[in-house]
Amino acid sequence: xxxxxxxxxxxxxxxxxxxxxxxxxxxxxxxxxxxxxxxxxxxxxxxxxxxxxxxxxxxxxxxxxxxxxxxxxxxxxxxxxxxxxxxxxxxxxxxxxxxxxxxxxxxxxxxxxxxxxxxxxxxxxxxxxxxxxxxxxxxxxxxxxxxxxxxxxxxxxxxxxxxxxxxxxxxxxxxxxxxxxxxxxxxxxxxxxxxxxxxxxxxxxxxxxxxxxxxxxxxxxxxxxxxxxxxxxxxxxxxxxxxxxxxxxxxxxxxxxxxxxxxxxxxxxxxxxxxxxxxxxxxxxxxxxxxxxxxxxxxxxxxxxxxxxxxxxxxxxxxxxxxxxxxxxxxxxxxxxxxxxxxxxxxxxxxxxxxxxxx
Numbered sequence: 001x002x003x004x005x006x007x008x009x010x011x012x013x014x015x016x017x018x019x020x021x022x023x024x025x026x027x028x029x030x031x032x033x034x035x036x037x038x039x040x041x042x043x044x045x046x047x048x049x050x051x052x053x054x055x056x057x058x059x060x061x062x063x064x065x066x067x068x069x070x071x072x073x074x075x076x077x078x079x080x081x082x083x084x085x086x087x088x089x090x091x092x093x094x095x096x097x098x099x100x101x102x103x104x105x106x107x108x109x110x111x112x113x114x115x116x117x118x119x120x121x122x123x124x125x126x127x128x129x130x131x132x133x134x135x136x137x138x139x140x141x142x143x144x145x146x147x148x149x150x151x152x153x154x155x156x157x158x159x160x161x162x163x164x165x166x167x168x169x170x171x172x173x174x175x176x177x178x179x180x181x182x183x184x185x186x187x188x189x190x191x192x193x194x195x196x197x198x199x200x201x202x203x204x205x206x207x208x209x210x211x212x213x214x215x216x217x218x219x220x221x222x223x224x225x226x227x228x229x230x231x232x233x234x235x236x237x238x239x240x241x242x243x244x245x246x247x248x249x250x251x252x253x254x255x256x257x258x259x260x261x262x263x264x265x266x267x268x269x270x271x272x273x274x275x276x277x278x279x280x281x282x283x284x285x286x287x288x289x290x291x292x293x294x295x296x297x298x299x300x301x302x303x304x305x306x307x308x309x310x311x312x313x314x315x316x317x318x319x320x321x322x323x324x325x326x327x328x329x330x331x332x333x334x335x336x337x338x339x340x341x342x343x344x345x346x347x348x349x350x351x352x353x354x355x356x357x358x359x
Contacts, residue, residue: 001221004093009066016076017100021252023075033078036315038249040074058091069094075101136332149152205275207328209231210335215342223294224345227287229336230301231280236278236332237308237353239342240325244316251276257311259303265290266300294343302348318352329356 005026016037038233044054066082067259071094079090156171198358210232210240241250255272268286287297312321333340337357340346346354 004079004090007081007085007089007093009082010079010090011066011082012080014078015077016078037070037076037078039105039316040078042246044070045072046300048276058089060087071095073098073102078139104217143160166225193252205235205242205277207235207239208333210308210331212335213339214337219294223287223322225339226294226297226301226343227284229306229332229340229343230297231330232279232336233305233329233349234280234308236325237277237305237312239328240321241312241316242276243324244320247276248273253311253315254278254308257308259307261301262307263300266292266297267304298344298348305348305353307352309353313352322352322356325353329353333357 003008004010013024013026014022014033014037016022019310040059040061041056044059045187048054056072058071061070065086066080066085069079069081069090069095071077071091074159075098077098079094081090213225213228215223237342238250238254241253245350251272251274254276257262258267258272259271260267266283270282270286272278273279292300309321333356338348346357
């Protein structure tokens with residue numbers, strides 16, 4: 001890892017596991033970068049697969065100030081660099097690092113790194129390690145321009161293995177290589193490419209049958225009705241996040257989004273289940289034990305829904321998130337709209353999500 005950081009122009013490196021959890025970080029990165037890297041890898045993999053090119057191996061994303069290199073295997077390796085950096089050398093060393101990470105004796109070291117990175121930390125960025133990138137010292141020998149500019153965008157396994165340090169980013173900034181043992185099909189053998197649209201993963205969750213509700217006359221009945229509605233709203237949000245990110249990354253992001261400090265009684269000991277949904281049974285027990293009024297319950301759920309929505313919106317974009325939850329939110333509105341308006345629940349749903357009901 002130190003070799004990568006010593007390359008002139010490299011500004012940061014992170015390693016994440018398949019759930020998006022950051023195992024190692026050097027440089028300034030948002031704590032949501034791990035989940036977003038997983039989204040990018042999943043989306044790139046689906047796009048390349050639909051194009052008939054095999055498995056995704058690496059991607060280069062360009063931005064005005066430089067570029068990001070994302071490698072994908074059992075772990076994700078993300079390198080951020082400015083325009084001065086030597087792209088070929090970064091990819092060469094990044095691949096060597098990825099091979100080392102897959103070695104058996106690295107499992108315990110990665111586990112200790114993950115344990116050391118506290119999952120509930122409040123820091124917005126990953127802290128810098130003791131060593132820093134070398135500036136002003138003799139440069140590492142650069143890869144010749146010919147080594148990094150003559151590689152075709154899509155290449156066979158033989159050419160990929162024989163010139164591992166070669167790399168080339170096209171106008172879109174994506175580097176694509178087929179997996180080992182798989183050759184690139186001829187143009188005539190390829191099926192027409194389908195438009196990938198938003199990549200979607202089929203989640204293990206689904207909404208139950210939703211039947212219209214009436215407004216109860218007693219406070220206890222109103223609270224129970226409100227909890228039923230909120231449970232299905234949060235379930236729909238979990239389903240949508242799982243569709244676009246996959247279950248494990250969606251669960252990790254939901255866990256980080258919960259406003260425990262703002263709703264200490266309501267969210268006490270509430271966990272995220274393996275299906276990337278909230279443990280609503282525990283949440284109901286907390287509310288029953290606290291004796292909260294309907295107004296207090298609505299305030300807490302508004303905070304919870306807002307925190308989750310804004311976190312998802314920052315990572316995947318509100319438009320994409322709305323697209324994933326639209327079917328479930330449409331069913332909820334069709335069944336519960338009158339009761340939600342009568343109990344004042346509609347106004348507690350984040351404005352970006354209410355747009356679905358206003359279309």
